[in-house]
Amino acid sequence: MSRGxxxxxxxxxxxxxxxxxxxxxxxxxxxxRQPDMRFDADPFTRSIIGHIEAAREGSIxxxxxxxxxxxxxx
Amino acid sequence: MQLSAGxxxxxxxxxxxxxxxxxxxxxxxxxxxxxxxDAELDDLFSLRTGLYRQxxxxxxxxxxxxxxxxxxxxxxxxxxxxxxxxxxxxLGDVISAASYDRFxxxxxxxxxxxxxxxxxxxxxxWRYREQRWDLGVxxxxxxxxxxxxxxxxxxxxxxxWQGNSQIGLTLRGFNDQVRVLRFDGSHExxxxxxxxxxxxxxxxxxGRMTVANLDLTATRQDGFLATSFNSVIAGGVEAEExxxxxxxxxxxxxxxxxxxxxxxxxxGDYRAYTDTWEIHSHTLAVHWFRYLDAxxxxxxxxxxxxxxxxxSFSGDAFSADARYRTSDPDLDDFRSHTVSLAMTRFAPWPLxxxxxxxxxxxGCYRSDGLHMGWLILxxxxxx
Numbered sequence: 274m275s276r277g278x279x280x281x282x283x284x285x286x287x288x289x290x291x292x293x294x295x296x297x298x299x300x301x302x303x304x305x306r307q308p309d310m311r312f313d314a315d316p317f318t319r320s321i322i323g324h325i326e327a328a329r330e331g332s333i334x335x336x337x338x339x340x341x342x343x344x345x346x347x
Numbered sequence: 348m349q350l351s352a353g354x355x356x357x358x359x360x361x362x363x364x365x366x367x368x369x370x371x372x373x374x375x376x377x378x379x380x381x382x383x384x385d386a387e388l389d390d391l392f393s394l395r396t397g398l399y400r401q402x403x404x405x406x407x408x409x410x411x412x413x414x415x416x417x418x419x420x421x422x423x424x425x426x427x428x429x430x431x432x433x434x435x436x437x438l439g440d441v442i443s444a445a446s447y448d449r450f451x452x453x454x455x456x457x458x459x460x461x462x463x464x465x466x467x468x469x470x471x472x473w474r475y476r477e478q479r480w481d482l483g484v485x486x487x488x489x490x491x492x493x494x495x496x497x498x499x500x501x502x503x504x505x506x507x508w509q510g511n512s513q514i515g516l517t518l519r520g521f522n523d524q525v526r527v528l529r530f531d532g533s534h535e536x537x538x539x540x541x542x543x544x545x546x547x548x549x550x551x552x553x554g555r556m557t558v559a560n561l562d563l564t565a566t567r568q569d570g571f572l573a574t575s576f577n578s579v580i581a582g583g584v585e586a587e588e589x590x591x592x593x594x595x596x597x598x599x600x601x602x603x604x605x606x607x608x609x610x611x612x613x614x615g616d617y618r619a620y621t622d623t624w625e626i627h628s629h630t631l632a633v634h635w636f637r638y639l640d641a642x643x644x645x646x647x648x649x650x651x652x653x654x655x656x657x658x659s660f661s662g663d664a665f666s667a668d669a670r671y672r673t674s675d676p677d678l679d680d681f682r683s684h685t686v687s688l689a690m691t692r693f694a695p696w697p698l699x700x701x702x703x704x705x706x707x708x709x710g711c712y713r714s715d716g717l718h719m720g721w722l723i724l725x726x727x728x729x730x
Binding site for chain 1: 393395399401416422509550554555560598602604609611612620627628638645647653658675678683693709719
């Protein structure tokens with residue numbers, strides 16, 4: 274198991290511990306609802322960039338956009 | 348009316364329509380401002396146009412990989428009831444590249460495919476949304492001179508603990524029909540490629556200013572997985588690329604965002620990838636978000652670094668009896684550095700609530716000499 278995967282697993286295990294510390298009431302989530310705090314706030318631009326990356330990087334693709342490679346390639 | 352620079356962008360989004368019609372009342376306090384309702388956000392028209400340019404200063408020496416791609420995307424979403432919406436997504440590419448034109452012309456003249464001006468794709472979707480549940484289904488079709496694909500996506504998301512947690516699962520399946528067009532212009536019977544993906548997401552609020560997201564993806568592909576028109580040198584002569592007929596791919600991404608104050612935030616991403624072709628990659632990205640002009644603009648400089656290992660059957664030359672072989676630079680090792688700047692201009696007037704203009708400019712330097720850049724312009728209009 275690579276060092277990166279081990280680090281990621283540790284983060285996954287640690288994430289619920291942060292939640293145990295605090296529950297942010299819905300009325301206090303104002304800042305988190307602003308556009309800059311959303312993941313993938315612009316999914317359409319992200320879709321085009323994902324298409325570019327999938328066509329050019331062998332480690333991306335197969336899971337996003339249309340088709341396995343999106344261009345008949347791997 | 349003088350607006351305070353300290354007002355949040357969300358407040359500004361609600362104020363701008365009033366400004367446009369000449370309202371003179373003072374801005375309401377933050378607590379009095381209502382966020383747009385789901386119904387206001389549901390109807391959306393989005394347009395994106397992209398120009399992608401690739402410069403070949405390396406890569407596969409036998410292929411001219413200079414290329415320009417023009418891409419357009421249109422998305423329409425309409426709420427049909429309080430909790431149901433339908434959507435349509437249409438995408439088209441026009442590709443200008445010597446290598447691409449060569450294969451396409453060969454394919455057309457050989458009768459393997461008809462006239463085909465580029466890549467066209469479309470998708471239709473339905474989504475059910477209420478306070479806690481978000482369920483969706485989407486069917487898609489796409490084609491190019493070398494392949495056709497049909498796909499189905501199912502997704503479900505659940506909000507928990509006053510929205511502090513959101514978990515989701517997306518299942519995707521694609522069935523591609525690949526036209527086996529070889530580098531020398533010959534063609535063989537069509538082959539199939541099947542792709543199944545499970546994608547689990549978890550978004551967790553970690554505090555009033557911090558949120559994190561975890562995404563785990565597993566993909567199984569089988570069938571004809573080579574790029575049919577790629578070639579290699581095998582036994583001293585040019586021959587077709589060969590790859591295994593099955594591939595399992597795993598990716599894990601963790602992202603975290605932290606608001607530094609009301610007008611700026613930082614995001615860090617890390618992605619680890621591995622697959623059964625022995626490609627491994629690590630990707631790191633850092634984003635800085637900053638509102639300008641009292642929330643009318645949002646700018647996002649970003650840096651992304653990717654390091655990828657080569658597949659076990661990648662090389663420059665092979666023996667004649669090599670079972671698997673590829674010289675595709677995208678399956679080889681490289682490091683890439685990408686710098687981009689994304690800008691959003693929130694513009695409720697004249698397009699309506701939730702409207703914005705967007706622009707993204709990026710440049711990517713790759714250690715294998717395949718450098719690239721892109722410009723994507725867009726508009727979102729609520730209606």
